Amino acid sequence: MTVQPASSGGVAQRPSASGLADVIDTILDKGLVLDAYVRVSLVGIELVTIDARIVVASVDTYLRFAEAVNRLDLAESGNQQGLPELMQNMTKSGAAGKSKGAVQGVLEAAGDKLQDIIGEPAPDSERRSARGRRKGEG
Amino acid sequence: MAERAATGTSAADRPGEEARPQRVGTYVYGIVPSDVEVAEDARGVGNPPHPVTLVRHGEIGALVSDLTSKGPLGTPDDLVAHEQLLDATAAEVPVLPIRFGAVMPGPDEIVDELLAPHHDEFSSALKELEGRAQYVVRGRYEERTVLAEVLEEYPEVARLRDQIREQPEEVTRDARIQIGEIVNAAISARREADTQAAYDALAPLGVMAAVREPTHELDAVHLALLVETERQAELEEAVEELAGQWAGRVTVRLLGPLAAYDFIVTPAAG
Numbered sequence: 001m002t003v004q005p006a007s008s009g010g011v012a013q014r015p016s017a018s019g020l021a022d023v024i025d026t027i028l029d030k031g032l033v034l035d036a037y038v039r040v041s042l043v044g045i046e047l048v049t050i051d052a053r054i055v056v057a058s059v060d061t062y063l064r065f066a067e068a069v070n071r072l073d074l075a076e077s078g079n080q081q082g083l084p085e086l087m088q089n090m091t092k093s094g095a096a097g098k099s100k101g102a103v104q105g106v107l108e109a110a111g112d113k114l115q116d117i118i119g120e121p122a123p124d125s126e127r128r129s130a131r132g133r134r135k136g137e138g
Numbered sequence: 139m140a141e142r143a144a145t146g147t148s149a150a151d152r153p154g155e156e157a158r159p160q161r162v163g164t165y166v167y168g169i170v171p172s173d174v175e176v177a178e179d180a181r182g183v184g185n186p187p188h189p190v191t192l193v194r195h196g197e198i199g200a201l202v203s204d205l206t207s208k209g210p211l212g213t214p215d216d217l218v219a220h221e222q223l224l225d226a227t228a229a230e231v232p233v234l235p236i237r238f239g240a241v242m243p244g245p246d247e248i249v250d251e252l253l254a255p256h257h258d259e260f261s262s263a264l265k266e267l268e269g270r271a272q273y274v275v276r277g278r279y280e281e282r283t284v285l286a287e288v289l290e291e292y293p294e295v296a297r298l299r300d301q302i303r304e305q306p307e308e309v310t311r312d313a314r315i316q317i318g319e320i321v322n323a324a325i326s327a328r329r330e331a332d333t334q335a336a337y338d339a340l341a342p343l344g345v346m347a348a349v350r351e352p353t354h355e356l357d358a359v360h361l362a363l364l365v366e367t368e369r370q371a372e373l374e375e376a377v378e379e380l381a382g383q384w385a386g387r388v389t390v391r392l393l394g395p396l397a398a399y400d401f402i403v404t405p406a407a408g
Contacts, residue, residue, distance in 0.1 A: 020214050022393060023221045025353045026274065030399035031235035034166065034242075037256055041247040043163035045205065047239045048212030057326075061355050062318020065285075069299055069317055072285050 159206040163241040164193075164248060167201040168224050168397065169234040169260045174199065180223060183216040185209060190223060193245045195253035197261045201227065202248065211239055224397035229367070232267035234260060235397040263402070270345055271367050272401065273394030275336060275377055277359030279325065283387050284356070288324040295320055322355070332358045332388065339380055343373050348400045358388045362400035370395065 034042060165183055172194040180190040182203030192199040201223065205211075220238050227233045242248050253260070289295055298317050302310035333349060336359045341347035344363035352360055365373055374392060381390035 020218065023214075023217050026393070026396060027217065027221050027224075027235075027238055027399060029237070031168075031237040031397075032402055033237050033404040034240035034252070036404045038242065038247075038251045041242050041251045043241040043243055045163060045208070045239070045241045046210035048210045057322055059315060059318075061322055062315045063311075064318070065321040065355075066299075066302075066314035066317040068281060069285055069289065069295060069321060070303070072282055072289070 161204045161206055161244065162208055163205045164202045164244050165205050166236050166240045166242055166248065167220060168227065168236050170199055170201060170227060170231055171264055172197050172199045174231050176201065181219065182223065183211060183219045187219060193248050195249045196257050198253055198257060198264065200248050200253060205241060225395065228271045228397040229395045232264045233397050234263055234402050235399050267398055269366055270364055271395030272398045273363045273365050273373060273392060274396060275340060275359055275361045275363065276391045276393065277332065277336065277388040278354065279356040279358045279388055280386060281356055284325060284328065288321050291324060292320055329358055336361055336380060340376055343369055343376055346401055364398055364401045367395055
């Protein structure tokens with residue numbers, strides 16, 4: 001059995017910034033392997049096999065690239081949709097890039113996650129650090 | 139130690155929890171210093187998810203939660219719960235993340251077989267992580283922009299494309315694969331150069347840096363950095379500068395603070 005991000009039938013349709021995709025990318029095969037530390041006391045719980053990785057150089061990839069090249073050109077030679085649109089996109093993301101990209105990422109990761117678990121972002125530091133508060137501190 | 143005192147008399151010692159379903163195991167998320175407290179509303183993996191608690195021993199402790207259902211682990215909710223707990227923890231205190239899916243029989247075994255025998259090893263690793271967290275920098279090529287670049291660089295791609303267009307799809311498979319190979323090689327070369335550029339720009343801000351494998355064919359950059367959390371603003375600034383340079387070409391994202399998944403190495407078994 002395989003768990004994959006929703007709509008992963010085609011690589012192209014994969015949501016680009018899905019939280020789950022990021023989670024899978026981040027934690028898959030990462031972290032301490034407990035088997036190396038404890039031999040006998042692990043409980044075998046069935047794990048859903050997670051294989052969301054994309055083999056980057058596969059025939060499927062090649063065919064998809066060829067299709068994308070084909071589409072790209074059709075769009076360009078078609079009416080109005082070619083370079084102007086491309087330029088427009090570039091300008092747009094150029095302007096937005098500064099304020100969006102990086103900072104948004106951090107907020108996504110840190111802000112959302114903390115809030116998801118802790119509930120509300122609390123003003124007082126005691127609450128804020130509830131997740132990992134040191135006994136001696138505060 | 140209070141948690142462990144319940145052995146054999148758990149029902150009596152935990153009023154109000156008599157109806158608690160049978161525990162099939164204790165899920166282990168990570169190792170933290172023992173002076174950490176867990177938020178009461180932190181919920182773990184499994185269905186239903188149970189509260190996250192800390193099993194302490196000496197200077198260290200294990201973040202755990204009970205598992206009461208035998209169903210397979212690995213639903214999207216489980217994965218997200220696992221990472222969110224570790225990342226939220228890493229934002230505040232050092233944590234050694236354990237790979238998804240580790241289940242032990244109960245708190246006693248966690249102390250006797252995991253925490254006690256490896257106390258010093260875990261403890262010194264945690265001290266090394268003090269004040270540091272992992273950040274991940276991801277860049278994804280804008281497909282149209284990068285393909286336009288490739289078309290310009292390799293005229294034969296355009297030639298092949300014109301050629302296949304005049305023929306039925308059944309007979310053009312080889313030519314299409316050839317196009318794809320050229321495009322893929324061109325993107326790989328760009329990925330290598332852009333990854334190097336990002337590494338050179340960002341690695342000096344961190345204590346350690348690691349290049350991650352691409353997980354998408356349009357990945358431009360996938361870097362993991364271990365950074366002093368005090369320097370997060372500096373890192374953000376550097377990543378923004380990079381994003382500015384690549385505007386319209388690569389979409390850059392910064393994830394973090396995260397647990398140090400890429401910098402915790404399991405010793406070889408044996």
